[in-house]
Amino acid sequence: MRPIGGLSAVSRQRLAKVLRQTPATVSARETAQALDLDVAKASRLLARWAAFGWLSRVRRGLYVPVPIESSTPDVALQDPWVVAERLFAPCYVGGWSAAEHWGFTEQIFRSTLVVTTRRPRARKVDARGAMFVLRTVRPRAMFGLKPVWRGRVKTHVSDPTRTILDLLDTPSTGGGIRSVLDMLRAYMGSSQRDSKLLIRYADQLGNKAVFKRLGFIASTYFPEDTALVEACGTRLSAGNARLDPKLPSTRLATVWRLWVPAGFVEGSRA
Numbered sequence: 001m002r003p004i005g006g007l008s009a010v011s012r013q014r015l016a017k018v019l020r021q022t023p024a025t026v027s028a029r030e031t032a033q034a035l036d037l038d039v040a041k042a043s044r045l046l047a048r049w050a051a052f053g054w055l056s057r058v059r060r061g062l063y064v065p066v067p068i069e070s071s072t073p074d075v076a077l078q079d080p081w082v083v084a085e086r087l088f089a090p091c092y093v094g095g096w097s098a099a100e101h102w103g104f105t106e107q108i109f110r111s112t113l114v115v116t117t118r119r120p121r122a123r124k125v126d127a128r129g130a131m132f133v134l135r136t137v138r139p140r141a142m143f144g145l146k147p148v149w150r151g152r153v154k155t156h157v158s159d160p161t162r163t164i165l166d167l168l169d170t171p172s173t174g175g176g177i178r179s180v181l182d183m184l185r186a187y188m189g190s191s192q193r194d195s196k197l198l199i200r201y202a203d204q205l206g207n208k209a210v211f212k213r214l215g216f217i218a219s220t221y222f223p224e225d226t227a228l229v230e231a232c233g234t235r236l237s238a239g240n241a242r243l244d245p246k247l248p249s250t251r252l253a254t255v256w257r258l259w260v261p262a263g264f265v266e267g268s269r270a
Contacts, residue, residue, distance in 0.1 A: 007052060015049055019065055024082040024153050026055060026063045058083060058127050080112045080130040081148070081155045087127065088134065091116035092145050092156040095135070095173030098163040101148075104186040105179070113173055115158070115166070117142065135173060144201055160192035165201045168210045177244035177261070181217065188222055195228040199235075208237035216243065216256040220264075232256075 007015065014035055018026060021034045032042035046063055049055045055063040064083070081093055092098075095113030099105045111124075111131035117139050125132045144162030148155050158166055164187050167174040174180040187193060202210045215232030218225055233255075242249050242259045249259030 007049070007054065011049075014045075015054060024064065024079065024151055025058065025086045026065065027086075028061050056128060059087065062086060064128070079150050080127075080132065081157075082150050082153045083127055083130065084112060084114045084132060085153060085155045087125070088114050088116040088118055088120070088132070090139070090142060091118070092142070092158055094158040094163060094166050095133075095170075096175055096179070098158045099167070099174060099183045101157055102160045102163060102187075102192065104160075104163070104183040104190075107175065107179065109175070115141075135170065141205060143204060160187060160190070161194050161197045161201055163187075164198060165205060165210065168202075168213050169205060169207050171213075171244045172246055176246065178263070181221070184217060185221065188225075195225055195231075199228070199231045203235075208235065209241035211235040211237075212241045212256050212258045213243055216253055216258050216260070219256075 018031050018034045022030045026046065028039050028043040028046055031037070031046055032039045035042065035045075037045070043061065046055060046061075050057050050063060054066055056066050057063050064078075084091060084093065091114050093101070093112060094115040096105065096107070096109045097113045100107075100109065111133045113133050113135070115135050115137055117137060118134075119136050120134050123134050125134065144159050144165070145156045146159045148157050157163075164184055167180040167183055171177040171180045174183055198214070202214070211232040215229060215236070218232065219229045223229065236257055238257075240252065240257045240259055243264060244261055247261040249261050251260045251262075251264075252258070253260050
């Protein structure tokens with residue numbers, strides 16, 4: 001582990017000024033603006049502060065401050081949501097991470113699911129021990145989001161209904177269809193439940209497979225919500241989809257044009 005070194009009084013003052021004016025993460029551009037420097041000189045200054053252990057490098061040109069009580073700069077990120085906003089914006093926290101945020105699951109996920117309009121080279125990014133799993137969507141899919149302030153940084157998370165829609169659209173973002181079913185049950189039993197909004201969001205997203213998955217699950221596990229079941233039934237497209245594209249499917253639920261894996265039997269309440 002590298003120890004944290006000393007800085008001159010002037011250097012400490014400059015670093016303090018930068019940290020007062022920048023939220024949670026520090027970039028060369030922000031440092032240049034704060035200290036009235038050119039970007040190249042600001043980059044060298046950040047690298048120097050990092051070498052002394054006062055900043056920790058997340059990626060090229062982006063740093064996080066090291067807590068004053070830390071004896072080493074080799075620290076994990078304190079808030080992955082903040083760093084996600086800086087690395088992948090425009091983006092939002094979704095999938096299993098949003099489900100955790102809204103209390104739809106008690107599972108512990110070790111990575112943060114980030115939905116972005118960018119097309120990163122890698123779908124899994126490790127930033128100082130914080131793992132991000134990335135999913136790319138078109139700009140028109142950036143709806144149904146809630147702002148969440150993390151300190152001085154405004155981040156975004158899918159709202160409760162959009163969270164469920166994303167899980168139905170891509171079950172792998174919830175850890176697979178069995179986990180998604182548990183999250184959907186939690187949503188349907190919560191004060192956040194809004195079947196009409198769920199249908200409206202699904203119409204806006206435009207993935208017809210969502211209606212097949214939602215209709216099958218609703219008719220199987222929530223048959224009392226007849227309006228939801230009927231709304232899905234009127235929106236079915238031709239062709240067959242899979243309840244979970246990642247699982248082998250053994251049964252065709254013909255009413256919903258949906259291939260269903262073992263353990264999901266049409267009409268079952270299990």
